[in-house]
Each structure stands twice: as C-alpha cells, then as structure tokens.
Amino acid sequence: MKQFMTCLASAVILLVSCKRDKQNELSTSGVVVTxxxxxxxxxxxxAGVTVTLTSLTDGQVKTAVSGSNGEASFTDMLPGSYSIxxxxxxxAAEAEQLTGISEAISLNAIQNNAVITAGLDARFELQLQGSALGNLVIKEVYYTGSRTPSGGTYFSDQFVEIYNNATDTIYLDSxxxxxxxxxxxxxxxDNPPSPFQDDNDHVYASSIWRIPGTGKDHPLAPGSSIIIAQDGVNHKDELLNPASPVDLSAADWETYNEREDGRxxxxxxxxxxRVYFTGGFDWLITVFGPGLVIFKEDFDKLEQVPIPGSSLAPRIKIPNAVVIDAFEALKDAESAGFKRIPPAxxxxxxxxxxxxxxxxxxxxxxxxxxxxxxxQDTNNSSNDFEKLETxxxxSFD
Ligand SMILES: [Ca+2]
Ligand SMILES: [Ca+2]
Incomplete structure (x- = not known):
C-alpha cells in the first residue's frame, strides 16, 4: 500500500511538473514592432531604430533594432502589459534624404499598454513623431508687370506665391x-540706397498685410501653396489687359486697399x-524689383521708425528673428549696393x-x-530663384 501511495505521489508530481512545463511553453510569444x-x-x-519593450508588471526591459523593413522582432515574451x-x-544629411529638408531632428514614439497574450504572437505599429522640418517659403514673385497689346504698361497682375516647404501642415493665420x-x-x-542699410538685424517695412484667422482657420498642407494677388481678377479680360500672362480670379487672397474713392x-x-500701408491706390510692389518678407509677429510689438531725412510716414522695424522667408529683387546686376534685406x-x-x-x-x-x-532654400535669392519668361x-510648369 505504501509503495502504491509513493507511486501515486510521484505520478501527481510528474503530472504537475508536466503541466507547468506546458504552461511555460504556452506563455511566451513572439512580438514584431513595425x-x-x-x-x-x-x-x-x-530602419536602425532601437525599440524598447518595458513590462508594466515587473519593469523588465528588452530591446531590439528595426531592420530595413522597419520591423524589430522580440522572442520569448511573457504575457502581460508592456510599454513600447x-x-x-x-x-541633417539623413533627414535630407528622407524629407528633402537638411535639418537634424529627434524622433520619438511610444505606445503604453500594449497587451501580449499568452501563446499568441503579437504585432504592433508605431509611427515616429518630431517637430516639423522646413517652413513656409516664397515660391514665386511676379512683380515685373506686363505690356498691353498697344504697348502700354500694366502692373495690377502682380502676385506672390507662398509654399509650404515643411513636413507638416502649417497654419497661415496671422x-x-x-x-x-x-x-x-x-x-x-540721384537715388540713394535705403538709409537703413547699416542695420543688419532688421528689415524696415513700407506696408504690411496679414492673413486673418484665429489660429487654425487656414491650414496649408505640405507641398501646397497660396497665391496673394494685387487684384484677384482675370487680368486677361478684354477690359483689363488681354496680353497679361495671368488669370488671378482663383487666387487665395488679394490686397484690397479700401479707399473713399474706390480706386x-x-x-x-x-x-x-491691411495692417500698415504707405502705398498709393493699391499694394503695388515696385516693378524695378521689390524686397519682400513673410513673418509672424504682433504688429503692436513692432517699432515705427521715421525715415532719416524724410517726412514720409514711418516704416515698421521687423527683427530678423521673426522673419520666416525673404526675397530680394533689384533693378539690374549692378544694383547690389541697393540691397535692402540683410545678408543673414x-x-x-x-x-x-x-x-x-x-x-x-x-x-x-x-x-x-x-x-x-x-x-531650395539657402537664404540666397541669387542661388535659389530662377527667372521665368512667364x-x-x-504650378511648376
Ligand atoms: Ca476681395
Ligand atoms: Ca487690390
């Protein structure tokens, strides 16, 4: 009898141990994180991203590096909740390959409470996030104006196009x-260069226009642009200039200069x-070549500065630091001494x-x-812009 009991006990132990082995085998899983x-x-x-799985039960940490398919593989993972x-x-060079923008960046991703079930292989996908690379740029400036069929001059068809050169949506409000x-x-x-030329840290604006909105009213997707027209009409109209190269009736914005005389x-x-205006009938940017900037800053924070030796209205002093992009055109190749925008x-x-x-x-x-x-944005209009016949x-065609 005693022998039988011992034998039975051994059998039970054997059974338990066998069951425990079975449980251990069942309890681990393979995990792939993309x-x-x-x-x-x-x-x-x-590829080449270190992925960390941290057990929320015992704090154990496992790491793996993603391969060229973006997948990091883990084996023998115990069931439970994890943070990935x-x-x-x-x-900068790596970012340029992936985004076209040459700026160094840190990317991160996290998923809390990733559940691994006993015996079931699991797949997770994480998308890295980081700050936007790139910014708004001036894509095109048409300032020269056109000739009418009878050889007259026409300048109401000017426009500026602004492009989202970044990796994320940008809100144009303000x-x-x-x-x-x-x-x-x-x-x-006897034309003198700008009297503000010695100041390399600011630009001095004659007129300022602003996109309305409260913060998120005007999103612009990466690779998209807006057109700001002096006048948002079809300039090819018979009554305007049939020889104008542009129809701007589908422009996104126009500079409407409200006046008593309705000019x-x-x-x-x-x-x-219209935030600040010192022009005439409309926002005519000089057909000899304008300096332009886009920027974001509260107008109230900007200093108004008299023009030395002039009784004209003050100009608005804008710090380089708030300027997002700049464009400079001058009269001809010999006009470098008339630059208005600081080299920076x-x-x-x-x-x-x-x-x-x-x-x-x-x-x-x-x-x-x-x-x-x-x-291309090297902060140098000579390098970054090409002259088009029309x-x-x-578009880019
Ligand atoms: Ca209008
Ligand atoms: Ca106008």
Whole structure:
C-alpha cells in the first residue's frame, strides 16, 4: 500500500511538473514592432531604430533594432502589459534624404499598454513623431508687370506665391507679408540706397498685410501653396489687359486697399487684412524689383521708425528673428549696393531684363519626396530663384 501511495505521489508530481512545463511553453510569444517615419517621409519604414519593450508588471526591459523593413522582432515574451517606445536621431544629411529638408531632428514614439497574450504572437505599429522640418517659403514673385497689346504698361497682375516647404501642415493665420523700404537701384541718377542699410538685424517695412484667422482657420498642407494677388481678377479680360500672362480670379487672397474713392476694386477673392500701408491706390510692389518678407509677429510689438531725412510716414522695424522667408529683387546686376534685406536673411538678389517684361521669379526645386516637391532654400535669392519668361501661379510648369 505504501509503495502504491509513493507511486501515486510521484505520478501527481510528474503530472504537475508536466503541466507547468506546458504552461511555460504556452506563455511566451513572439512580438514584431513595425516602426514608421512621420507621414511626409519617404520611405515610410524606419530602419536602425532601437525599440524598447518595458513590462508594466515587473519593469523588465528588452530591446531590439528595426531592420530595413522597419520591423524589430522580440522572442520569448511573457504575457502581460508592456510599454513600447522608440527613439531615433537623424543627422541633417539623413533627414535630407528622407524629407528633402537638411535639418537634424529627434524622433520619438511610444505606445503604453500594449497587451501580449499568452501563446499568441503579437504585432504592433508605431509611427515616429518630431517637430516639423522646413517652413513656409516664397515660391514665386511676379512683380515685373506686363505690356498691353498697344504697348502700354500694366502692373495690377502682380502676385506672390507662398509654399509650404515643411513636413507638416502649417497654419497661415496671422502670417504677414511686407514690402521693404528702399529703391531697387539707380532708377534716377540721384537715388540713394535705403538709409537703413547699416542695420543688419532688421528689415524696415513700407506696408504690411496679414492673413486673418484665429489660429487654425487656414491650414496649408505640405507641398501646397497660396497665391496673394494685387487684384484677384482675370487680368486677361478684354477690359483689363488681354496680353497679361495671368488669370488671378482663383487666387487665395488679394490686397484690397479700401479707399473713399474706390480706386481699388474688391473682387470675390478674400481680402488680406491691411495692417500698415504707405502705398498709393493699391499694394503695388515696385516693378524695378521689390524686397519682400513673410513673418509672424504682433504688429503692436513692432517699432515705427521715421525715415532719416524724410517726412514720409514711418516704416515698421521687423527683427530678423521673426522673419520666416525673404526675397530680394533689384533693378539690374549692378544694383547690389541697393540691397535692402540683410545678408543673414537673403545673401543675394535677382533682377529682370527690364520692367513690364512679364518675367517671373520662381524658387528652384531641390528634390521630390514621394511626389512632394521640396524647394531650395539657402537664404540666397541669387542661388535659389530662377527667372521665368512667364509666371506659373500655382504650378511648376
Ligand atoms: Ca487690390
Ligand atoms: Ca476681395
């Protein structure tokens, strides 16, 4: 009898131990975590990223590195709740390959409470996030104006196009555009350069227009643009200038300069806010070559500065630090001494062959990332812009 009991006990122990083995075998799982770059990056799969699984039960940590397919694999994982995290630093050169924008960036991703069930292989997908790379840029400026069929001059068809050159949506609310004070060259023999030239830390605006909105009213997707027209009409109309190169009736914004005498027309195109204005009938930017900046800053924070030796209205002093992008055009190749925009914002300038040539200046394409055009931005209009025989509002053709 005693022998039998011992035997039975052994059998029970054997059974238990066998069951425990079975449980251990069942309890581990394989886990694959796919790491993706932010949506605007190409390719999407992020290789070489260290992925960390931290058990929320006992704090145990396991790591694996993602392969070229973006997958990091883990074996023998015990069931339970985990936190999955990934962090990845890109050098400027690496970021340029993936986004077209040459800026170093740190990317991160985290998923809390990832549940691993006993015996079941699990897959998770994490998308890395980071601050936007790139920014708004001036894509095209058509300032030269055009000739009418009878050889007259026409300048109401000017426009500026602003492009989202970044990896994320940018909200245009409160974005300002300004033309910078100073002549474009020796238009008259006694023309002096801007009296503000010695100040390399600011630009001095003659007029400022602003996109309305309360913060998130006007999103602009990566690779998209807006057109700001002097007048948002079809300039090819018989009554305007049939020889104009542009129809701006589909412009996003126009500069409507409301006046008692109604000299500027208010087309159905939405109006920019006129923040500060020292021009005439309309926001005519000089056909000899304007200096332009886009920026964001409360107008009330900007200093109003008298023009030395002039009784004209004060100009608005804008710090370089708030300027997002700048464009400088001067009268001709010999006009470098008339630069109005500090080298830190724009080290060069463009020039047209003459006034009213219908020539336009468009920023060069640096690369295309998964179909999204990335524009060249070296803060030098001489390098970054090319002269076109005719404007290309809203396109690159
Ligand atoms: Ca207008
Ligand atoms: Ca309007």
């Amino acid at each position: 790491i993706l770059y932010p949506p605007a990056y190409s390719p999407q799969q992020a 995290s990934a962090a990845h630093n890109l050098s 974005l300002c555009i300004a033309d910078i004070y100073g002549v474009s060259g020796l238009i008259n023999p 500027d027309a208010d087309s159905p195109v939405p109006n920019l806010e 914002l724009d080290a060069g300038f463009v020039f047209a062959s003459d006034t009213y040539t219908a020539e336009s200046f468009r920023r060069k394409t640096a690369s295309a990332i998964n179909g999204r055009i990335v524009l 404007p290309t509002p809203g």
